[in-house]
Amino acid sequence: MRCSLPFSRVTDDTRLRVGLIGTGYIGTFVGGQFDRHRDATVSAITEIDEERRERTAESFSVPEDTLYDDYREMLDDAALDAILIGTPHTLHYEQVLAGLDHGLHVFCDKPLATDLEHATEITERFEDSDRTLMVGYQRHLNPSFIAARDRFAESPPRWITAEITQNWLPRFVDAWRTDPDLSGGGMLYDTGSHLLDAVLWTSGLDPVRVSSKMTFVDDAERVDSEATVLIEFANGATANVTVSGDLPCVREHVHLWDDDGAVSLDGRQWEPRQVTEIDDENTESIPYIDHDNQTTKAEAFITAIENGSEPPATARDALAVTAVTEAAYESARADGDWVDVDLD
The missing domain is CATH 3.40.50.720 (NAD(P)-binding Rossmann-like Domain)
Known part of the structure; x- marks a missing residue:
C-alpha cells in the first residue's frame, strides 16, 4: 500500500x-x-x-x-x-x-x-x-541493464552466464567486509550481491534451486573469496554465476541467451557497461545507450x-537475492548439494 x-x-x-x-x-x-x-x-x-x-x-x-x-x-x-x-x-x-x-x-x-x-x-x-x-542495487538504474531487461520481457532467457572479478580480498582483508559478523559472508554477499541481482532482475526469472562451490578463507567457512553458483529457474532455464575477489581488477561479463539470440553486457572497473546484441544468424550489433542522463539513486x-x-529496486527484489545467496552458502557447505530457494 x-x-x-x-x-x-x-x-x-x-x-x-x-x-x-x-x-x-x-x-x-x-x-x-x-x-x-x-x-x-x-x-x-x-x-x-x-x-x-x-x-x-x-x-x-x-x-x-x-x-x-x-x-x-x-x-x-x-x-x-x-x-x-x-x-x-x-x-x-x-x-x-x-x-x-x-x-x-x-x-x-x-x-x-x-x-x-x-x-x-x-x-x-x-x-x-x-x-x-x-x-x-544500481543496475536497476543502469541504461545497459534496463535495455537488456526490456529485450527479454516477452522472451525470457534460457541460458545465462555471469562473472565478476575484483581485488576484493587484498583490499578488505582487515576491514568489516571480511568480518562475517558484520558482512554476513564474503565476496558473494558483497560485490557478488550486485551480480546476483543483475541476473535475477534482468532475466525476470524465478529461481527454484541452487548448487554452489566456494573457496573460503576462514576455518568456519563463513567468508568466501570465490564462488560459483548454478541457479535453476522455474521455466527450466539455468544461470552460472561466478565471482572472484582475489584477482587484480574488476571485469564484469553477463550473457543472456534465448532462441532469438543473446545480449552481452561487458565492462571494466565501474565504467558504464557496453551492450552487444547477437541475433539468431550470429550477427553482432552495438545499440546506442545513453548513459549521460542516468537517474541517480x-x-x-x-x-x-x-x-x-x-522504486526501481524493491524489497521483494532484494528478498530474492538474499534467498539465492543464503541457499548458495548452504549448498557450498554441503559440498555442492542442491538447495531449494525459499521465496514463500
Whole structure:
C-alpha cells in the first residue's frame, strides 16, 4: 500500500529531510546526491567515528545539534522524513525496521538483510505500509541493464552466464567486509550481491534451486573469496554465476541467451557497461545507450515517494537475492548439494 507524498519545490523547510546512518562510501556518495537535490536535504547524521562525522557534517552543512553516534537517538530526536542506511550488512535489519517504526521512508544499501527470515519480515512489513523502501542495487538504474531487461520481457532467457572479478580480498582483508559478523559472508554477499541481482532482475526469472562451490578463507567457512553458483529457474532455464575477489581488477561479463539470440553486457572497473546484441544468424550489433542522463539513486527514491510508486529496486527484489545467496552458502557447505530457494 502506498500513497503519494509530494514535496514543495520552493522552500528548504518542506524538502525531504534525510538522516544518514553511516558515512562510508554509500553514506557520502548517495548522501551527496540528496544534498545536491532540489527536493531534499541532509538534516542529520549518525556516525560512530567523530572525525568522519564532523567532516561529513561540514560537507553537507548539517548543524552540530543533529549529529549523533547512535542512530536510535537520531530517530527519536531529529525531524526526518527518510533515512539512508550505509552501514555494514548485518546491521541493516534492525536499522531498516527502526526507520519504519518511526514512520520514515528508507533507502538501504545492499544487501537488504543477510538472513532470509529478516529479509522476508522487512518485505512484508513495508508492503503492508505506505512507506517507501528502496535498495541500492544500481543496475536497476543502469541504461545497459534496463535495455537488456526490456529485450527479454516477452522472451525470457534460457541460458545465462555471469562473472565478476575484483581485488576484493587484498583490499578488505582487515576491514568489516571480511568480518562475517558484520558482512554476513564474503565476496558473494558483497560485490557478488550486485551480480546476483543483475541476473535475477534482468532475466525476470524465478529461481527454484541452487548448487554452489566456494573457496573460503576462514576455518568456519563463513567468508568466501570465490564462488560459483548454478541457479535453476522455474521455466527450466539455468544461470552460472561466478565471482572472484582475489584477482587484480574488476571485469564484469553477463550473457543472456534465448532462441532469438543473446545480449552481452561487458565492462571494466565501474565504467558504464557496453551492450552487444547477437541475433539468431550470429550477427553482432552495438545499440546506442545513453548513459549521460542516468537517474541517480536519490532521484529515483525521491520520485517514488512523490509519486507513490514502486522504486526501481524493491524489497521483494532484494528478498530474492538474499534467498539465492543464503541457499548458495548452504549448498557450498554441503559440498555442492542442491538447495531449494525459499521465496514463500
